[in-house]
Amino acid sequence: MNNEKRVKQGLAIAFVVALIAGGVVARAVYAENEKVPYRSSVQVPPEVSGQNERGEAEEGGQEGKEDESGNEDQSEASEQQQLIALAKITIEQSITAARANVAGTVSSASIDDEDGNLVFSVLISTPAGLHDVKVDAGNGRVLFVDTTPDGEHDDD
Numbered sequence: 001m002n003n004e005k006r007v008k009q010g011l012a013i014a015f016v017v018a019l020i021a022g023g024v025v026a027r028a029v030y031a032e033n034e035k036v037p038y039r040s041s042v043q044v045p046p047e048v049s050g051q052n053e054r055g056e057a058e059e060g061g062q063e064g065k066e067d068e069s070g071n072e073d074q075s076e077a078s079e080q081q082q083l084i085a086l087a088k089i090t091i092e093q094s095i096t097a098a099r100a101n102v103a104g105t106v107s108s109a110s111i112d113d114e115d116g117n118l119v120f121s122v123l124i125s126t127p128a129g130l131h132d133v134k135v136d137a138g139n140g141r142v143l144f145v146d147t148t149p150d151g152e153h154d155d156d
Helices: 003-021 072-086 091-101
Strands: 105-114 117-126 129-136 142-149
Touching: 072 105, 091 105, 091 117, 091 129, 091 142
Parallel strands: none
Antiparallel strands: 105 117, 117 129, 129 142
């Protein structure tokens, strides 16, 4: 079975599971270079995200930017503080929402700007694999679950 057929089959199964469960959560795999398949209730302003109206990275944007002293970590911390200030829920509430959707062990949780969408990314480990649960930082709804089958995820 080729990869394209396997992906289509997986998407069909995930859609049926979501329909049966009455869920509105999209469960699929999307390429890193594609737009995210969801929209959060809180949009990150371009001056914080470092993107223009088309979602393209602008020169001098936050991502990969160093501050005046050359400290990229400090710039990252500043961006994280700006994102946290935009959030309407806490990281603890995002973890609770994610665990209500995927039972397992929480590996990590962070706030992220994904194509201008403010989300908490909660990583949950289960026997089936690693689940990256995207929780809307505005209302606590689970927007997306990206599952990497056990043995296929990077250990970085």
